[in-house]
Amino acid sequence: MPSRPPGARTHDAPADAREQTRKRVIEAAIDLLTRGGRDAVTTRAVADAAGLQAPAIYRLFGDKDGLLDAVAEHGFHAFLATKRVDPDPPDLIEDLRAGWDTAAEFGLANPALFTLMYTEPGRSASAAFATGMEILRGRIRRLAVAGLLRVGEELAAQIIHASTRGAVLTWLSLPEDRRDPALLTAAREAMVTAVTTRRPAVDESGPAGAARALRAALPAQTVLSDAEQRLLGEWLDRIATAG
Known part of the structure; x- marks a missing residue:
């Protein structure tokens, strides 16, 4: 049987377990948020709902704001x-x-x-x-x-x-x-x-609508150099804004 190289692992179990725990905490926080609003999402309540000790929340998310960012x-x-x-x-x-x-x-x-x-x-x-x-x-x-x-x-x-x-x-x-x-x-x-x-704005009187339409299509054009595209884009932006 061929041996594995030193340090090789067939499965990153700790990382998977951490991700599963993180997911469980987020789901618990969303449940509390849905049932009781933001004030219900305390680190202790989330830890209890997820079956963890409160320090685990801090290890995973840093603080309550970090947890809320993850929920968002x-x-x-x-x-x-x-x-x-x-x-x-x-x-x-x-x-x-x-x-x-x-x-x-x-x-x-x-x-x-x-x-x-x-x-x-x-x-x-x-x-x-x-x-x-x-x-x-x-x-x-x-x-x-x-x-x-x-x-x-x-x-x-x-x-x-x-x-x-x-x-x-x-x-x-x-x-x-x-x-x-x-x-x-x-x-x-x-x-x-x-x-x-x-x-279609191009059917209206005045150049603003036509300028916006051409400005939107400009990136797809290949006949102009980069400098020419930038200059034309600036002109079209002015016309569109003035309109």
């Missing part, structure tokens, strides 16, 4: 899994609406987790959050290329994200007997009006 990251991954990405949607504006609705539905289904994810600015450092924003920017880029974007791409991303987060958090802050579904519909449609033209 888990939430961003869960949200990311709900996103449905169509690389070539038949109706770009309906695709934008569908993405907004998906985000709102996740928030309504996971109120405590959504609130934890989106009420502290530092959560935007999450890798899963960044991936979700790239999916949103892909939708926005397609709108821009089609000439359907009313504002710049970065501002559009900020408006869409803010409108979803604001609408859901406002809904969750209201007593149940005052929650009107029209709030979510109105917020979504206000977003659509703010960021899209509803018809």
Whole structure:
């Protein structure tokens, strides 16, 4: 029988066990958060729920804030899994609406987790959050290329994200007997009006819409040098902003 090289291991059991323990702690924290809100997520309560001693929480996450960051990251991954990405949607504006609705539905289904994810600015450092924003920017880029974007791409991303987060958090802050579904519909449609033209901007008078459409398509062009692309991009940004 061939011998294993010195130090070789067939399975990293300690690392696997640590990851399983970490997962169990996060799940226990989410359960407490869902049932009792953020105040229920104490290190002692989480340790008890996970069947551990409290010092284990500190070894795994550093402190309570580290644990909450891990719970939020888990939430961003869960949200990311709900996103449905169509690389070539038949109706770009309906695709934008569908993405907004998906985000709102996740928030309504996971109120405590959504609130934890989106009420502290530092959560935007999450890798899963960044991936979700790239999916949103892909939708926005397609709108821009089609000439359907009313504002710049970065501002559009900020408006869409803010409108979803604001609408859901406002809904969750209201007593149940005052929650009107029209709030979510109105917020979504206000977003659509703010960021899209509803018809190709290149058909409108003025150069701003055409500049946005060309600016969005510019990275795919190969006939210009890098310096020429940067210069043209700067000109198009000025025209789009002035419009």
